[in-house]
Amino acid sequence: MSRRADLEAVAQRNWPWYALAWIFPLLLLVYIAIERVSARSTVSETILVLTFFLSFSLTQVPRFLGRANFYETAVLGMLVPFFIWVIGAVASSVLFLLLGS
Numbered sequence: 001m002s003r004r005a006d007l008e009a010v011a012q013r014n015w016p017w018y019a020l021a022w023i024f025p026l027l028l029l030v031y032i033a034i035e036r037v038s039a040r041s042t043v044s045e046t047i048l049v050l051t052f053f054l055s056f057s058l059t060q061v062p063r064f065l066g067r068a069n070f071y072e073t074a075v076l077g078m079l080v081p082f083f084i085w086v087i088g089a090v091a092s093s094v095l096f097l098l099l100g101s
Helices: 003-037 045-058 070-099
Strands: none
Touching: 003 045, 003 070
């Protein structure tokens, strides 16, 4: 079995533990976009910080349960959210450039 197949199996088996970490970059981008077009804050930064720590703490649960090793936890809990952030940031920047905001 290849490392990619192992990673996919771990992701399928443990996706609920990683889901918030995968969604968090998109939530943060939405918050930044709202802040960019609106003068007032709609979500407290405290909630964002707590959500950040909760989401990345939850990614450690499969490792503590012995259902994922360090490599799989690092890729699924850190690299995947980072790549989601990069893709979302580039897409939102292009969108703001096109819309002229």
